[in-house]
Amino acid sequence: MADTLINPADPPARQTEKLLQIAQALMRRVEQITDDGGAAYAQFQRAAMLEDQVRERTRDLEHALDLLNDSNARLAGANRAAEAARQNLSNAIETVQEGFALFDADDVLVLCNSRFGMYMADIRDLLKPGLAFDDYVQAVSLSRFLVLPPDATAEDWAVRRRRRHQDRHVIFNVQMDGDHWVQVSEHRTADGGTVILQTDVTEIIRLERIERGRLLDDQARIIRATLDHINQGVCIFDEARRLVGWNERLGALLAIPVARFRVGASFDYLLQRFAEVEFGEGMTGAVLNAWVNEGGIRPPLSFEVRRGEGLILAVFAQAMPDGGFVMSFTDVTAEREAITALSGANETLEARVMARTLELEDALATAERANASRSRFVAAASHDLLQPLSAAKLFLSSVGDDSLEGRAREALDKAQNALASVEDILAALLDISKLESGKAAVTVGPVRLDRLMAQLRDEFAPMAARKGLDLRVVTSGAVVASDPAYLRRILQNLIGNAVRYTARGKVLVGARRRAGFVRLEVWDTGPGIPEEEQDNIFKEFRRLNAPASASEGMGLGLAIVERACALLGHPLGLNSVLGRGTGFMLQVPLAEGGGPVMQAEPRPARPSAQDRIALLVENDEALRRAMVLLLEKWGVSVLDTASGEEAFALIEEIGILPDCLIVDHQLGVGMTGIEFIKRLHALHAPVPARLVTANRAPEVQAMCQEAGIEMMMKPIDARALENFLNTLPPPR
Known part of the structure; x- marks a missing residue:
């Protein structure tokens, strides 16, 4: 009943006015009617309650109306924002210098700008939302403005185009009528859709032609022609990591737009492209970047990368003498697939x-x-x-x-010396x-130098004294790692040669401790060795016309020294000045953890x-x-x-x-x-x-x-x- 008296659509002021009129009518009715049983009062009470309900309902209606007005305002704002965003997107796409088109995950055209399909006026009317990708490819392949590659039909071109569409990233150039060139760049979106960009690269290609013809000499043109006709992608960088040369095959293998290749471009851009490929075993982007930044002459770098589902590239990087480097990319997919065959x-x-x-x-x-x-x-x-x-x-x-005297004793000594010389010669052989x-066996162990050098001093002191030479042996307490027998033989030969071929003066034997090794040195004041003969003295039976007699050796001592040092890994050096003397230097490593070697206890008296x-x-x-x-x-x-x-x-x-x-x-x-x-x-x-x-x-x-x-x-x-x-x- 109340709903028929008050129209919710009326403004709140109108509804209030109606409620006041209803309340006044009810009051008059109560005053006119006299009811002994209290009916008039009950009606008044109900009227008061009704008024409260009407007032509460009015407040609810006012609140609902406010909410409705706010929602309508927000909806209107959202619609304006959506329309503005849609208009901004359309304007942004239209302002893009390249042709732009978006296909959804079902390969249906969603939107495109007016530059999409440039230089192909005969297909522009077809480029509308709802166009299937296959229909778009078919229309392009049949366009009279498309210049097909040699020995290719429109159907062949369409098949290749659809095959390229299967990759996530595709970049290729298309020649149009009138020597126009368009670069097509196709990329997959996160939701499975496809974005196609068409860039007019006519001026770039024409300028490149002009620049090549103006700057390159005959040899450079031959090299450029070679690069463009080989089946490898090649790029050349100078010592500052700036691009100075490349071929078209490189862009096709790495899916890099031609517009990105320009003289002076940084290597960092190429390195960014490597982030989209999978490196082979043992190679990372950090390792490649470190090799490039190393500069100078460095060892070649060889590795493989995988792009997409099946393309495998073999990469070879080689430094150039001027500090730059050249990189080649070879498609080895077929070779890998041919292994089974x-x-x-x-x-x-x-x-x-x-x-x-x-x-x-x-x-x-x-x-x-x-x-x-x-x-x-x-x-x-x-x-x-x-x-x-x-x-x-x-x-x-x-x-x-005791039984010999005089000449017999002298003859016995000479016989013993002769046998000792024969024994030395035979041992040298x-x-x-x-x-x-190569069958010489060595046993490397700790060798105490002071004991060894003292023995050598006692051994050669009489020989030096007989010639009037001053033999000085400066001992060392160092412990070295070597074969004791061969080390002794090396020093014996060096000291023996020094004493044998020095007519007057002195022979000095010593040891100099260095970081991790000891350098043993034998110096004499002999005649010296000519520089042109310093390599020959290590040959067998070579004595350089020395005054020593045949009984004192056959010229094998230094040959044994050189081969024994090579066997033990002890570097051997020679320093000689004619008329002043000769010095031999031998580097022997220190024994690991080798402290001083304890002196052996004296043996008891032997029975x-x-x-x-x-x-x-x-x-x-x-x-x-x-x-x-x-x-x-x-x-x-x-x-x-x-x-x-x-x-x-x-x-x-x-x-x-x-x-x-x-x-x-x-x-x-x-x-x-x-x-x-x-x-x-x-x-x-x-x-x-x-x-x-x-x-x-x-x-x-x-x-x-x-x-x-x-x-x-x-x-x-x-x-x-x-x-x-x-x-x-x-x-x-």
Whole structure:
């Protein structure tokens, strides 16, 4: 009822006026009607309540009306903003200098500007929202303004265009009628749509033609033509990382617009394009940028990148002499895909490689057999030479020193010196043979220099004194890492040469400590070495017309020094001035963690070899007789045999186990010296033994170490033999 009295559409003032009129009418009605039962008062009460409800409803209507007006205002503002944004977008797209078109995820045209489809007036009427991409491509391929590539039809062009549309990023140039050029750049949006930009690059291409023709000389034009016709993308940068040359293939491989390539462009833009590709193993953008920034001459850089779903590019970067660099990009996708197809050819190739390998193995085996024959010859020759030399030395040692006087004593000394010279020459020949064959075994360990240099001083002091030379040895407490035997031999040869070829003055031997190594130096005041001969002195049998006699050497000392230093990795230097002298420098590394080496405790007094029994096994009769003569001179009872089999028979016959064993290694037919000693130790008790041999092969040394047998090298030194006997334990 109240709804019919008050129209909600009326303004609030009108509704209030109606409510006041209704209230006045109700009051008059109450005053006119008299009701004894109180009906009039009840009606008044209801009227008052109705008035409150009407007032509350009025307030609600006013609030609702305010909300409605606010919503309408906001909606109107939003509509104006949307219209403005739409107009701004349309204006922005229209102001773009390139042709612009947006296709949605279903490849349907959403919008485009008036420059889209430039130079193709016959398709402009088709470029409206709702146009399918396939229809757009078909229309372009049939346009009379499109210049098709040579030997290509409109259908071929359309197929290639649709295929390119499958990639996320595509850039290519299209030639139009009238020598106009349009670059098409196609990019995928986040929602699956496609943005196509068409840029007029006619002026760029024309200017590039003019610039090329004006600036490039004949050679540059040939190079440019070569770059444009090769199947690789090439770019050249100067030392400031600025682009100075490129070819069209580069833009196609890297999907970079032609407009971006200009002389003086920074390498950073190309590096940004690498962020969109996947680097191959071991390469990152940071590594590439570091290589470019390194500048100067640096090693070439080679890696692969993958762009899109299947394109694989092999990249090669090469520095140029002027500090710039050139990069080439090669499409190796086909090569990678052809690997499977080449499996059959690989089998044939592997067979050829195997055949060639077998040929090389045969040649290597032949060379190894020749080298082995040489080693066997050297070993056999050394054994045959050292046998009589050992016998001669032992015979001379057996001659009593007290029984000779005058000229006999002098002759004995000369004979011993001659044998020592022969022994030195033979040892040099053996050393140079082992070093050249590559079979020299070295054992690197800590070597204390003060002890070694003191021994060398004592060894060469008499020789220097006889020539009136001042030999000074400045010792050092450093501990170096080297092979003690070869290091001693190197210094022996250097000091020996210095003393031998210095007529007057002095010889200085010292050590200078440096960071991580010690430099050993040997200086003399000799005649010096001409510069043109300083390389020749390290050759075998080279003596530079020195005044030393043949008995003092054969010119092998420095050859041994050079090869031994190379084997140990010790750098060797030479400094010589004619008329003033020569200096040799040798760098030896310090031993790691090497503190001072403790001095060995002095050994107790050695017992006498008198009344000892020695078993001598030697197949050379002259050497065996000389050793028996020397041992018996020292009071040793000798049981001598020519073979291991005879020695076992003799021991079984007399039933006595000797106090020591002196056994030659090469005993002819039958067991070797090592086999004899091992078998005797197995059958009886361990007996102190020395294996006498001229064979310096690492294999023999290894077998002795494994069996716990010490070696005594030929020619035998009488003092070494005497020391062995004096170290025997007391008789039981």
